[in-house]
Amino acid sequence: MDYNKINDEIIEQIKLSVNGKVYVGEEINEDFFHDEMPIYGEGIPDVLIDATCKEDVSKIMKICNENKIPVIARGAGSGLTGAGVAIKNGVMINMQSMNKILEFDEENLVVRVEPGVLLSTLAQTCLDKGYLYPPDPGEKNATLGGNVSLNAGGMRAVKYGTTRDYVRKMEVVLPSGEITTFGSIVSKSSTGYSLKDLMVGSEGTLGIITELTLKIVPNPKHTVSLIVPFEDLDDCISTVPKLFQNNLNPQAIEFMERDIVIASEKYIGKETFPKNMEGIDVGAYLLITFDGDDEDLIDNTLEQAAEVLVDNGAIDVLVADTPNSIRDAWAARSSFLEAIETQNKLLDECDVVVPVTKIAEYINFVNKESESYMFNVKSFGHAGDGNLHIYTLSNEEDKLDQFKEEVDKFMDVIYKKAYDLGGKISGEHGIGNGKKKYLKSFEGNVNIEIMRGIKKAFDPNMILNPDKVIALLGE
């Protein structure tokens, strides 16, 4: 695919067309050259524009489309696969200034926001008014536009679903510059192909979101967490489906192996998880949260859950039912990634998802497979939905090439295993730039060709976030 290079004339045209500030060349901050995983690609935009409104976005797109110049929308840059990086240079549109909450509609239980609003801002605004925006990905300083473009998941997906389930309507600027609307405020629709659902998770390759209408729910009045130690991972994981069969409907269920808890507690300097109980060395933990409006019902649920857990091999069940104790229980879990990043100089990760019933088999396979590589592997994840984060870690900085090569081989093997078990490459981090060769291998040519056809229907000149998710046509 051939693109044109931007020139002074086009830059001038953009400057005259938009309200937002335009940065050129060295005026652009280096933070915009990569996301949280520079390993998946870096790229320097020729021009960066702070969009202030949909008209800015529309005008930039129109100019870029007419001139065949790559264009990419950028949120907070907190992605983990290089999706928001200008690998083909061109124009980057920074959406972070479009950060207003436009409407808080308590009657229809929806909020209307600009895409640059941070998840943490919406979450807090909702809580202040007695509501909950359920999607809860780990990175709270991501933009909502980014969350939607990725179909971000998070801790509460088990009970509440992923971001997709909270997107009612979106305003989108197409690569042509045309401004359109997909979806509507209503919850139910059979009105043509669901273009809204196609946009969700398309990682900024089909259009640029300039407004979102998101569903919210009343905030549950009570929350209780359980720390549940097991002797080994098999018992720990095989208990999870039992909770669902008993309709206990947890808000979150995370599993952790012993090693990663120790690493994380070392990092935060506080020990909350028991390591030995009743003379048994703890091998793995479940961390479970229940929520609801009725205190008696939650007590009842806890009792039933405790019975199911102990019947299935839990050594004990530790209850955290005050805000402080709940925060402590989750502190280690929330700090995994930071702990890992601090303690390891080389790091790569995968974000597979497998059926809940296959987690133990999968983790055992991964641990065994990892023995023949130079790196260590640490895993944790969302036991309730089978979404696992597997980290390859090393401190041998001088062996970066070997690390990359071995990780590549390792990923091929463990992705294949995920597919063999009925899973997928990514539960919530997406494909971006770093995972597209795996998407091609494992989703198969038939599906990739359909995706390419869809891309072409939205973006005939292939200018928008080029070479992400699916590789460029003709390559």
Added chain:
Amino acid sequence: MDYNKINDEIIEQIKLSVNGKVYVGEEINEDFFHDEMPIYGEGIPDVLIDATCKEDVSKIMKICNENKIPVIARGAGSGLTGAGVAIKNGVMINMQSMNKILEFDEENLVVRVEPGVLLSTLAQTCLDKGYLYPPDPGEKNATLGGNVSLNAGGMRAVKYGTTRDYVRKMEVVLPSGEITTFGSIVSKSSTGYSLKDLMVGSEGTLGIITELTLKIVPNPKHTVSLIVPFEDLDDCISTVPKLFQNNLNPQAIEFMERDIVIASEKYIGKETFPKNMEGIDVGAYLLITFDGDDEDLIDNTLEQAAEVLVDNGAIDVLVADTPNSIRDAWAARSSFLEAIETQNKLLDECDVVVPVTKIAEYINFVNKESESYMFNVKSFGHAGDGNLHIYTLSNEEDKLDQFKEEVDKFMDVIYKKAYDLGGKISGEHGIGNGKKKYLKSFEGNVNIEIMRGIKKAFDPNMILNPDKVIALLGE
């Protein structure tokens, strides 16, 4: 778009390729010429084939694609917009013999079915094992393939969502004859464009579903219904958002105007709804169901709900908490359509959806607007999600042309109003053949062109269910 006519040679080729029975010309039963609304188009397939397996479907598609012959998949024929009618003739594939439940997976809480399984069959199988398949559209004898192709909604959408929310994975035969899989058994995915979500609601225009993996939930142990009479529709409808704000989470909330209840009770020969209470003539009703596992909690919910309802103008709250009384309460609601069909010779309908807060304004508008037409209008619908079924009714059979003409004008006006209020053409019946001109008018050319591009990406020769949802290219 030019198609070829099937000939004896191609018919012979199909007969040699498939396991299923092949019917030609007059061997085809007339039931296959239309759906439940012949007013939206009739069409005679040249050939009808009972598919027995995905390979049958694949072979037929390949032959039709190579020969540019229209092909259409057919479920139970219970659609209401002509989506399943062979308006361009050609080959019809009857999916009703592919009706096996292949797997009932209680650990992952999914069922794997062939697309010809009836909704009623799956619903009962789930109940027998203690589970619930939540989607509950009115027509229980539809196939699941049809339900998914339409994103069927139904009574329980308020609490449980629509069919889309229960589709995890599907096997699809593409127009090329290739067999592929979209989605996976897992609940969470950010693995490329969501082709599964694009298929849901695409009304058989993108591919033919040959297998479905659907999510199920444990069946709630208790169910209670309330009949709630109000003096007028405004009070009745404006109470609905209050229930959500109080997080009472009903399974279903239907509203009914007095007239339609009387018509329906006359039809079933049984009166359950009070017409005058405390000296007040009842103008409208809510029919509400709550479900849950905990009897105390449901009692508590009922108490809170009763308070909210009476505070907002309900004349009284009648509780139905035995299987018999619940059945009686819902009998009139379930018989609306039959009652209307029996009592009226000419009938058309629309299936708009508007924001919950706008239902009263919309129904008042529709009632006032209808005064200037030859037909009567009766409305009912899902108050919890704003999905309204508005029937235009007449017994002047000799004035069919005038009826059609006036209905057309009326629909234009009331669809426009729905869009003005933030709604959509169809909540659950789809676009099919009958509503495509409205889709074009109200969704706008930009969105329609994208839909056409998507159609082309799946079906370059445009052979599959041609001229449905979006009109043919070039027309």
